[in-house]
Amino acid sequence: MTHKPAEMTYDHRSFLLNGTRVFLNSAAVHYFRSPKEEWREVLMKAKLAGMNCIDTYFAWNVHEPNEGVWDFEGDRDCGAFLDLCAELVLWVIARPGPFICAEWDFGGFPWWLSGKEDVKFREYNEAYLHYVDIYFDKLIPLLRERQISSGGPVILVQVENEYGYLQADEQASRYMNYLRDGLISRGITVPLITCVGGAEGTVEGANFWSGADKHYVELRAKQPDAPKLVTEFWTGWFEHWGGSAASQKTASLYEKHFMEVIRAGFTGISHYMFYGGTNFNGYGGRTVGASDIFMVTSYDYNAPLNEYGRITDKYAAAKRLSYFLSAFQHLLLEAEEITAEEVRASKGITVRGRGLSRQKIWFVESRRDERATVNITLETGRTVPLSIAPGQIVPILDRVQIAEGVYLTSSALITGNEEVGGELTLFAAADRGQRSWIELEAEGLDILSHGLNMVYEIDPDRSALRLDLCHFEEPAIIRMMASKRSFRLVVLDQAAMNRLWRVNFHHDGAVHYVLGPDDMDTDSQGKVLGMMDDPDRSLIVLGGRGQGGIRYIGRDFMKQAPLAILPPVTLHSWESSRPAFVTDGVPESGQLVKQPVDFTRYGQDYGYLLYECDFENEEGGATNLMVPNLQDSARIYVNGEEQAIVRQLGAAGVRIQCAQGRNKLQMLIQHMGRLNFSPYLGESKGMKGPVYLGGEVMDIRRDWQAENEVIHLDEVRDPSDGPLLRRSFLPGSYDRAIIVGAVSRGLRVNGQEVLMEGYHDWFAFNTVDISQFVQPGQVNKIEMPYSAAPIHRLELLLWQSADELTGWRISGNEALRPRDWKLQQLGQGAAPAGNPVWYRCKFDKPTIPNSYHVRLKLRLTGMSKGFILLNGHHLGRYWQIGPQEDYKVPVIWLQEENELLLFDEAGHSPEHIRLLYDKPSIYPWFEIPLDGDGENDGDNGDVGGSATQF
Structure with missing residues (x-):
């Protein structure tokens, strides 16, 4: 759907659409992580949660799976994804890379690119940029024609991704500027952004979960004339095989850190991820921190929408705070930080504020260890009671203008603040059974009706109405007059607020609010659908045709009841079937090579490689197999018997059992995903280079000598001043040596520094060949600065170069038939x-x-x-x-x-x-009538006499 062309600009406060300030509240959704048929529901869930924007990467390897073979069809139709965003009136922040990270295989680069001569990834490198230009020539026109200036949804385009984590020198600037110019020359006219590292002429954003104040200060120092944008607010985290579930970023912490972002003064935030999706087709990546951190197939990310597109507690928090943002963005976009010198709070409570003229929002934070009702005395001496949980941040509105001549002070969370069905409507929420305090200041204040027992007071001298409210499970509606205008205040508990849905995409274009469904959606025909797990709950629709609102009972619409048992799916x-290689080995179609080659050299993208060779062993029994370059998990067989599954990679020494005489060695290696972030992108997947029989594996985490103590690196230690560690070893007659694991920068062997270009200690993993420094037959010394403990792997592998295995046979996925x-x-x-x-x-x-x-x-x-x-x-x-x-x-x-x-x-x-x-x-779904006539347009028919207008 094409809309009227518009212009996106910015100043030091925010982005502006045709001169009007907008708060960018963006949901990160990757089109390539779900089937095309699921896009609409996911995007609609983002819109229903109050998001006005979608943030998406574009994955080069998805669109050019083989060199010169381009695919923009079906689930890879990113143009259709952007068009759907436009149809649903959602802006788009486009992040075309070419590097995207995203825990995605190879950071989005196509597998075949690692086989190109002289390519150096993410550098100003002629060979690399040649292929980047071809990719941009294919993708950027799809973005150009969908920019907001052309009536499309794209409002911002990102240059590269998180480059500041990698380097920030002159070469880095040259590379980033080349990509920036590549976007501009291909017709991108909307503002350009970067994240974690900038480029001249772009707006730099920050990626984080906590520490909003620190990041805000840093961005303001870097770009005082640009808006402050959280390009990735990490709502959860990824998971990897063998790790723990990523459940540490709870809904309550998410809500707190979201509020910190607002409090700091950011005027844009992208929730990464809002919906994670799935790493189908083996596209999950690998990341740094150990040798075997490979992404699981699920990219649920513990996001607000889970992998199945279902809402979560985190979704409810996102929706609540997004509705609050929407209601008061006019103030938050203009407000400056203000001191709270005249605001007094109970012990264990801190207060910070943002204000514009006499309008203020105070952010109250509890550092107590239990929920409490505390008192906040504002600047004018008014004392406001507030219920607050440990660690929670609650906004107090202080004389915020909600209409001409009408000012609101509230300790409840307020959302809405817009005209619905002819009445200015606000929603006030607090936890069930808690009290809140609300004051309205205006001329001509009067209560017209209310549906609850409440305490209220009208102060004619100050033209003020004070409400002392208790928040119940059943919503209550208060109608009042203020400044000759009709107001409606809906009083909710937090559970009811979680079931409040703003609908502004129905056929008549009006704003409606639906209160009661646990979940909501719309179909492609615009029908509004809901689901309720309690058929006896009230369902309230505000904004119906010619009506202030109408109340139903859920069961009026539920033609089917919740199913105790769904029809079982029987497998x-x-x-x-056994794959052929188990008995026959590598098929005749396999390759014969002197040494193993990796997936790219073999010519295969994903799946498995089978490596096979024969060797002689005079005595039989146990020996070691030394694999200096192994980048994926491997199963090792000797004479058809499994010997081991290798998980710790980079280099490996494995104990195997041999028969006397001739033996057949087989290694079955599954491609587990390439590094999605590292200075070492493009690693050799599978196995590469020589393999050896014999040798020794030494765990060298223990017995390091510092100045005055012995340090064991497999124990929790925190030595002062980062001491220099020393350790010795005897290599015997071995002439080859590798250290693999959590090596520290500054490694020295026998007094000589071992260079590790691009390495950072926080990577916690490297494979370092130290053969040229080793002195066989002597005591050798290793030195390195202390970095961290405990570490989970630091091994020394030793072997003889004369013991190489040769005569390899290799087969790809065909061996598994x-x-x-x-x-x-x-x-x-x-x-x-x-x-x-x-x-x-x-x-x-x-x-x-x-x-x-x-x-x-x-x-x-x-x-x-x-x-x-x-x-x-x-x-x-x-x-x-x-x-x-x-x-x-x-x-x-x-x-x-x-x-x-x-x-x-x-x-x-x-x-x-x-x-x-x-x-x-x-739970069954049903159509929700928004026309206010008590009837459904769908299959449910007339809802009968239980509908009540009010």
């Missing part, structure tokens, strides 16, 4: 350990009425590691070491009969696999 007729399918007998337990197996089964699409919006997930209880295919769609990698247990199954990808395929590396039996519904699936 039947399981079959199994299944053969000889047979019926799988369930209940037999797992297959023998270390034998990969394919499994497939059929299941029917469940028959469920359209009024139930179900979501499906696959629970892989008892499985090991592998990947999932559904009707040809790649659902992603799985690895049952946590924290992910369930895997999203998009309902849109189901057919009447469905085929599910799993490749399981250890051949575990699928007997405990289940397809499950998420919890909200049991």
Whole structure:
């Protein structure tokens, strides 16, 4: 949908649309992390939550999966995504990269780019920028024609991404300026932004979760004439295989830090992520901090909207505060920080403010250890009671103008503040059973009606109306007159406020508020849909045609009741098949090489590589396998028997058992995702270079000598002054050596510095070849500054260069092809350990009425590691070491009969696999009438006599 062309500009306070200040409240949503059919609902949920903008990356590797092969169709149709944003009246912040990070494979670069000669990523490098220009030539026209100046939704475009984390020198400026000029020369005219590192002529934003004041001060010092924008407000965090669930950023902390952003004075915020989605097709990345931090398939991110598009407690917090922002953005966009010298607060309470003339908003923060009702005495001597929880920040409105001649002071959270159905409407919320205090100052104040027992007082001398309110579960509506204008105040508890929805996209263009549904959505025809888990709850619609409002009971619309049991999805007729390589090894189509090559050199993007060679062992028994360059998890087999699964990567030394005489070594390596952030982008995926038999693995975390103590780096330590650590080792006759793990910058071996270009200690991982510094047959000394403890890996690998294994055979995904399918007998337990197996089964699409919006997930209880295919769609990698247990199954990808395929590396039996519904699936949805006539336009018909107008 094309709109009237507009102009986006900015000054030191905010961005301006056609000269009018706007607060950019943006939801980060990545189109490439969900099916196209799910975009509308996700975007609508963002709009319903009060967001006015969408922030999205554009992933180069999604659009050019193979060199010169471009794809902008179906789920990759980013132009359609932008057009949908326009249709829903949502602005867009476009972030085309070329580097995007995003915990996305290779930071968005296409896999084949790592095989190009002389390419240096994210630098002013001619070979690299040649391909960037080709990418920009394809993508930027899609953005150019959708800029707001052309009637589209794109209001800002970002140059690169988080470059300040990497470097900030003259070369960095040259690189960033080249990308900036590349956007401008291709027709981008809207303001350009950057995040964490800037470029001349752009607005720099900050990325953070906490510390809003610090970031605001830094941005103001850098760019005093530019608006202050939070380009990424981290609503949650990513998860990686074998790590803990990312649940540390709770809803209450999210609300607190969101309020800190407002309090600091930022006039734009992008909630990263608002909806995370899923890393389908193996696109999850890898990040720094250890050698094996690989993203799980879910990118739920503990975001306000979960991976299945369901609302959460964090969504409710985002909606509450966004509605507050919207109601008072006119003040917040102009306000300056003010002192609270004349404001007095109870002990353990701090107060900061922002104000414009006589209008003020005080941000009250509790540092107490329990909820309390405290008193705040404002500058004029008025004392306001306030209920506040530990750590909470609550805004107090102090004589804020809400209409001509009408001023509001309130300790309740106020939203709305706009005309609805002919009345200026405000919503006042506090926790259930808590009290709040509200004062209105205006001429001609009077209470017309109210639906609750409340204490109020009209002070004719000050033309003031004071309300002492208690917040109940059932909403109450107070009608009053002020300055010859009709007002409506809806008193809610916080749970009811969470079920308040602002609707301004109905066919008549009017603003409505719907109070009562647990969740809401609209369909492509504009019908407003709701879901309620309590059929006896009131459903209130404000703003209906010719009516102030109408109250229903939820069951009036729910033709179906909540389902105690949804139709089970039965997985039947399981079959199994061994991949051919288990018995036959590398197929004839494989490559013969002297040394292993990586995925890119082999010519394969994702999936598996099988490496195989034969070797002789005179004595048999145990020995070590030394792999100096291994960048993905590997299963190692000798003579068909699994020896180990390798998780700690970079370089690895593995204990294996050999037979006397000839042995067959096989290594099955799954591509687990490339680094999405690092100065070392473009690492060799899989295995590369020589592999050796024999050698020694030494854990060198312990027994480091400092000046006056022995320090063990696997223990919690905090030595003062970051001492220099020393340690010795005897290499014997070994002539090759690698240190792998949490090496510190400043490493020295036998007095010689070991250069580690681009390395930062906080990466906590590096692989350093120190062979040239080692002196065989002597005591060797290692020195490095203390950086951190405890560390989880620091190993010294030693071996002889003469013991290299040669004569390798390599095969890609073709080695995994299944053969000889047979019926799988369930209940037999797992297959023998270390034998990969394919499994497939059929299941029917469940028959469920359209009024139930179900979501499906696959629970892989008892499985090991592998990947999932559904009707040809790649659902992603799985690895049952946590924290992910369930895997999203998009309902849109189901057919009447469905085929599910799993490749399981250890051949575990699928007997405990289940397809499950998420919890909200049991509740029916219904159409909500916004016309106020007591009837639905949909299938529910007349709601009957329980509807009450007011």
